[in-house]
Amino acid sequence: MKKIMSVFLACLLTAVLCVPAFAASVSVNPKATLADGTVTVTMDLPAGTDLATFATTLTYDAEKLEFSEVTFGAGDMYTSKTDTAGEVGLFMVWSASQSDAATLATITFKVKEDAGGKTAFSFKDTEATDSTDAALAVSFADDALSVTLSDLPPVDEKIPSTAGKYAAIGSACAVVVAAAVVAGVAIKRKKSEA
Numbered sequence: 001m002k003k004i005m006s007v008f009l010a011c012l013l014t015a016v017l018c019v020p021a022f023a024a025s026v027s028v029n030p031k032a033t034l035a036d037g038t039v040t041v042t043m044d045l046p047a048g049t050d051l052a053t054f055a056t057t058l059t060y061d062a063e064k065l066e067f068s069e070v071t072f073g074a075g076d077m078y079t080s081k082t083d084t085a086g087e088v089g090l091f092m093v094w095s096a097s098q099s100d101a102a103t104l105a106t107i108t109f110k111v112k113e114d115a116g117g118k119t120a121f122s123f124k125d126t127e128a129t130d131s132t133d134a135a136l137a138v139s140f141a142d143d144a145l146s147v148t149l150s151d152l153p154p155v156d157e158k159i160p161s162t163a164g165k166y167a168a169i170g171s172a173c174a175v176v177v178a179a180a181v182v183a184g185v186a187i188k189r190k191k192s193e194a
Helices: 001-018 162-194
Strands: 025-035 036-043 051-059 065-072 077-081 087-098 104-111 115-130 137-140 145-150
Touching: 025 115, 025 145, 036 145, 065 087, 087 104, 115 137
Parallel strands: 025 137
Antiparallel strands: 025 036, 036 104, 051 087, 051 115, 065 104, 077 087, 115 145
16 A cells, blocks of 8 residues: 555656646736827836836837936835946835835936837846745736827928028018019109109
8 A cells, every 4th residue: 555655646746746837927017108208108017916026128219219217116126227228227126025006117218309200118138026036927018018209200301490591581572572563653653644
């Protein structure tokens, strides 16, 4: 009987070790908005997570946007890395895990002059752990995060800055021509009366 029980336990242990462990996951909800020439990206975390560490890199179009600042809304220790154009690294650590809904971070950008069309954001190098130091699978609710900056044409299609000067010269010429016509009509009337 002991032999059968040993074989059974060995088979059970082997089966348990062969079944892949399912990692817990956390979903982050990013949003991008535009107001008064500033693009704001917020990263919201729903309630019920067990987030102890979080790291990610937000990528953006450095030709259209200029990084302004990061404001963290959660975490006991946090920092950002912004020395590479087009990337904002975010790193957060909790002494106890984050289980309440929270805004992890708010990142703001200034829209560069003459930037138009859409600009997109994405996340890379994302890692997270829970309070037991187990890895968490991270997903982002909006994989196609973007914002429309404007519908203005590119710089080379704009009206040249000298156009106003030419319009003023044209208006002045029209006034002079009109005055000459009025004077000519007046002179012609005086000659016909005499």
